Amino acid sequence: MEVETARPYFFGDIGFWAERTEVHKAAYRGQVSELQSLIQSGASVNIVAVDSITPLHEAAARGQTQCVRLLLDAGAQVDARNVDGSTPLCEACSIGNFECVRLLLEYGAKVNPMLTSRTTSPLHEACMGGNADCVRLVIAKGASLEAYDLYYGTPLHVACANRHLECVKVLLNAGVRVNATRLHETPLHHAAKSNNVDMIELLVEFGANIYARDKYDRKPVDYTRPDTPSAHYLQLYESNPLSLLQLSRIALRTLLGARAVDVVAKLDIPNRLFLSAISLHCHKGALQI
Known part of the structure; x- marks a missing residue:
């Protein structure tokens, strides 16, 4: 030949x-x-x-x-x-x-190759394409949840900007920092720009800061269209601060990350409190228990 x-x-x-x-x-x-x-x-x-x-x-x-x-x-x-x-x-x-x-x-x-000004990580690429199974796999193999790209930010920024709700769920359950910033812009800003109310609700319940301001001094709600479910949801949270119970859930999740469900299950607390502590993990199928 x-x-x-x-x-x-x-x-x-x-x-x-x-x-x-x-x-x-x-x-x-x-x-x-x-x-x-x-x-x-x-x-x-x-x-x-x-x-x-x-x-x-x-x-x-x-x-x-x-x-x-x-x-x-x-x-x-x-x-x-x-x-x-x-x-x-x-x-x-x-x-x-x-x-x-x-x-x-x-x-x-x-799974974590060295990044350059022109390189995104495998996890960024999977999130960009909305490939939740690949996201799960590379995370299981040790992919850095906070890998930072100069143009896109973290994988969570990428998933939100590209409207991939399932990828957002996987990242949040893996313990990603929900309030990571790129030029002061948070993943919630991206979700608000796309008026994706399910994503907005999920991010907020995982601790996203609704008051965060980007480089233009704009909050997430400032990017929603008036009289849309997204705008109403964020306005509701601005006028009704999170309860102590919700704040406790967020604090627990922030501290324990992906280990939260396993750790809470081993605590010697009444069943009703256990269910309350993990209920947000199950929100809209974010985690199957």
Whole structure:
């Protein structure tokens, strides 16, 4: 079999910088037999294109699980970075391919790669695409809940800005800081801008500060449309401060994070108080008990 030979013009850490090769194309298209033949013929699985994309990036970005496994078994570098600093795990999280994400993690992909001014974390990517299963998986593998991106903020900012309620639930139950800020803007500001009342209610009940002001000195309610459920909800909370019971729930959740339900269940307190302490975790299916 004739293997395409690219003309290299720079020798990098993991191979030659070249035009997109047949290995890249086979990985992208999910052509397992073709890719296997190329590898057996001596083609490099770590050759990179002009944008630093490896065949593993191509396969992960398209959710080609069989090609991902084939490349990894042949020695592909699992944490290779493209020109933007994105790893194959970031690509798989972005499209929400659970099996690809699981496979890359199984082969040692870093769940918290070093971030740069051009890089988002795998958790950011999963939240951006609304892939709740992938969000759960990378969190279970130790993804940083507070990973900070210069343009987007935390993963919770990203989930709220993109209106992915299920991802917001997963993050909150994992113990994310609900009042994290980017340029003084909180996740609640994003939820208010989208007039998503379910998300607003969930964030508030997990302790979101309705009085927080962004760089324009605007509160979340200032971004809601008049006479909408979102505006009415935030106005109601402004005129009726949280009860002592609600404040206690928030304090407990803030202190214990994702351990709250397990820890509270072991306390020697009356059942009615236990149910009260965890009730907000169950709000709108945020947590199944």
